[in-house]
Amino acid sequence: MKKITSFVLSIGLGGTLLLAGCGSTDSKVSDGVNTMLDTTEQLSKAIDSGDQAKVKEVGPKLEDQWSSFEDDVKKDNKELYEKIETYLDPTIAGSEAETLDKEALAGLNNKLTDALSELKETTK
Template sequence: MKKLTSMVLAVGLGSALVLSGCSSTDNKVSDGVNKMLDTTGQLSKAIDSGDQAKVKEVGPKLEDQWSSFEDDVKKDNKDLYAKVEKYLDPTIAGSEAKTLDKEALGTLNDQLTDALKELKEKTK
């Protein structure tokens, strides 16, 4: 009986550790996606207003935010990882360009935002 009790406690503890590990990864991804969505929102406003200084300030933040959780996304959601990457790099490059192409950068930012929203839905 004592062995059975010990085994049940060990299995329960192991399960709790595994589940808490999954939860922290999900929270990390969820928090990262929310930060990036906030940034793409700020970028959209700066693009719409033609504020090139703000675009150059906000756009590059996306790379640091993405790098903090991209490995988790790549491991668990390869298709969405590729989709975010497809729009992320051109959006960052456009935000750093010498002249602001509002239409092109706005479209890229919208596509990145859509990919992030899709990732957010999948990781709920």
């Protein structure tokens, strides 16, 4: 009887740890998306105001933020991963450009924000 009780408790504990691990991936993605959305909002404000120094400061942060959870997105949602990648790299490149092309960069940033918002909806 003792062995059965231990076995059942072990399975229960293992299942709980497994579920907690799944939740932490969702949490990691959700936290990462929220951080990136905050950054795209800051970038949008800097673009609108024409503050090139702020654009150059904020834009490159997106790469580090994305790299912290992109593998989880790629594994679980390849379509949104590709959509984000489509707009992320040009947005970062535009933020690092010598001259600020407000219209082009604002458009890219808006598309990136839309893709991130779409990902956010899937992690709820």
